[in-house]
Amino acid sequence: MNLKKLFVLVSAAILVSVFAAGCDKKKEGDASADEIVIGAQNPETGPIAIYGTQAVNGAKLAVEEINAAGGLNGKKVKLLNYDSRGDKTEAVSITKRLLNAGVCGIVGEVTSGGLFSMRDTAQRGRTVALSAGATAQGVTDGRDYIFSDALLDSDGAPAIIKFAMDNNGYKKFAIITSVNNDYSVGLSEFFKNAVKDNGGEIVIEQNISDGDTDVSAQITSFRGKDIDAVVFSGYYQEAALLLMELKKQGLNIPMIGGDGFQSPDLWKVAQDASLGTIFYSGFASNSPDEKVVSFRQKLAERGVEADQFAANGYDAVYLFAEAIKNSGVTDCSSPEEREKIKNAMSAIKNFEGVSGTMSFKPNGAAFKKPFIQEVVKENGEYTTKLLN
Numbered sequence: 001m002n003l004k005k006l007f008v009l010v011s012a013a014i015l016v017s018v019f020a021a022g023c024d025k026k027k028e029g030d031a032s033a034d035e036i037v038i039g040a041q042n043p044e045t046g047p048i049a050i051y052g053t054q055a056v057n058g059a060k061l062a063v064e065e066i067n068a069a070g071g072l073n074g075k076k077v078k079l080l081n082y083d084s085r086g087d088k089t090e091a092v093s094i095t096k097r098l099l100n101a102g103v104c105g106i107v108g109e110v111t112s113g114g115l116f117s118m119r120d121t122a123q124r125g126r127t128v129a130l131s132a133g134a135t136a137q138g139v140t141d142g143r144d145y146i147f148s149d150a151l152l153d154s155d156g157a158p159a160i161i162k163f164a165m166d167n168n169g170y171k172k173f174a175i176i177t178s179v180n181n182d183y184s185v186g187l188s189e190f191f192k193n194a195v196k197d198n199g200g201e202i203v204i205e206q207n208i209s210d211g212d213t214d215v216s217a218q219i220t221s222f223r224g225k226d227i228d229a230v231v232f233s234g235y236y237q238e239a240a241l242l243l244m245e246l247k248k249q250g251l252n253i254p255m256i257g258g259d260g261f262q263s264p265d266l267w268k269v270a271q272d273a274s275l276g277t278i279f280y281s282g283f284a285s286n287s288p289d290e291k292v293v294s295f296r297q298k299l300a301e302r303g304v305e306a307d308q309f310a311a312n313g314y315d316a317v318y319l320f321a322e323a324i325k326n327s328g329v330t331d332c333s334s335p336e337e338r339e340k341i342k343n344a345m346s347a348i349k350n351f352e353g354v355s356g357t358m359s360f361k362p363n364g365a366a367f368k369k370p371f372i373q374e375v376v377k378e379n380g381e382y383t384t385k386l387l388n
Contacts, residue, residue: 035078036071036330038063038320039098041108041118042132042313043086047211048111048235050263050309055110055132056081057304058313061295062321072321073330079317084109088117099125104324104332104341107316110309112136112183119146126335128342130319132312135259136186140364145342147364149315149355150308151282153183156258156370157190158197160280161231163372163388164256165198170228172201174253176218176242178234180209187233187258195231203227208238219245222253231256236266240274247273254278262308267375267382274382277375283311283355284371284386295354308355315353322348 040059042052063079066072080103084091091109095118098106106122109115110133122129123143131139131148135156140146164170173195178184195202203225206218219242222230230246230253232239239261246253254276261279270277285296285306295314296306304310323344329337349359358368373384 034075036073036075036324037078037080037101037103037332038317039101039103039106039108040079040081041084041091041094041098041106042110043114044083046086047237048086050265051110051133052084052086052108052309054304054307054309055107055313055316057299057302058132058310058315059107059317061298061302061310062314062317066317066321072324073328075330077317077321079107084114086111086114088113091118092121094118095121095125095129099127102333103127104329104338105130105320105345107132107313107320109134110313112139112186113181115139115146115148116182119143122146126342127338128320128323128345130316130345132316133259133309136183137189138186142363144346144364147319147345147360147366149312149319149353149358149366151259151280151355151368151370152365153187153190153258155367156280156282157187158194159370160256160258160278160372161191161194161200162198164229164278165200167387168229168254170200172203172226172228173256174204174206174222174225174227174230175202176206176208176230176232176234178210178238179207180211181234183258183260184210184234187260188231191231191233191256208234208242210234210238212238212241215242215245216249218242219249219251222251223249227253229254229256233258233260235260236263239277240266240269243270243273243277259308262373264305264307264382267384271382272377274375275377278372278387280370280372281308282366282368282370283308284373285311286373286384286386287371289354291352292354311353311355315351315355315358318353319345319348319351322351 105128112134115134177188257279259281267274327340327344
């Protein structure tokens with residue numbers, strides 16, 4: 001053998017050896033070799049941190065339970081979690097990071113605005129993004145990898161307006177929209193349509209913005225008008241501000257809201273001003289259902305209060321578990337395997353979660369029963385009472 005041939009053979013042997021060593025190292029260090037990784041991205045700091053933090057609290061509990069029961073498809077489940085801070089640019093960046101990590105799916109974003117910002121990135125990556133809170137109109141439309149296990153505004157708003165009119169006799173409404181909030185803008189349309197469809201009257205409309213600290217002018221505009229209830233379509237922070245301003249101005253008008261009201265901070269901040277407020281949600285922490293009671297107790301042991309977002313985060317992980325189990329996927333590194341998870345997720349029917357029984361509509365949104373709650377005071381403590 002001449003020296004040239006010997007050099008070629010030795011070089012080839014070295015390359016094969018290096019390549020093999022590299023493959024072994026990748027396999028050893030790759031979490032997907034012995035874990036099923038589910039990503040999570042939600043705001044855990046910033047002005048809407050309570051929604052994301054609670055969704056993650058629920059998701060973590062579900063992962064702990066699944067692993068304690070033996071894992072999934074022969075592997076342990078890992079939650080790869082990042083804080084998007086409620087920032088839309090950061091949300092997109094984190095989605096790309098999770099896609100690069102080869103996750104089997106993503107729990108997030110919890111808000112409609114957050115999901116709107118990152119859904120196309122997840123769709124292009126052929127990876128399911130399952131929101132634990134997004135409810136705005138069209139938030140899952142036209143993208144077969146995008147799902148939400150939250151109660152739709154289009155189901156919740158008509159239900160609570162009909163309830164308020166049939167049970168409380170409300171006929172005339174003021175509507176307040178937070179114009180820099182996608183969730184609020186969309187929900188106001190559902191509220192307005194529901195009022196009209198049920199024969200009610202919209203007496204006046206007003207606008208605020210998330211982050212406002214002075215809403216006195218908007219509330220003053222209600223003076224002298226015949227209004228049975230104020231409908232606000234935004235989040236609990238501004239709801240508390242509006243309720244306190246109503247009380248300050250001596251206007252004894254009750255408030256109606258959506259699932260953005262479901263935070264203990266609403267009644268802790270507004271206190272007596274919040275009494276009589278009613279809102280809908282996709283979860284009732286005060287339900288006597290055994291599954292809900294157990295969920296509530298387990299979170300309480302961790303110092304966490306069970307709410308809609310914790311419940312949706314918990315159910316989201318179990319929905320992923322159901323889809324992954326049914327698809328038989330054990331390695332999510334290829335888009336073909338992740339497509340199997342997407343198809344299995346779409347096929348889920350009558351899933352029994354702590355937030356109720358749900359099925360997915362063709363557009364990836366959940367169909368589930370709304371729960372109607374009223375803020376009350378019992379034994380000196382502010383809490384909520386289930387009305388339906």
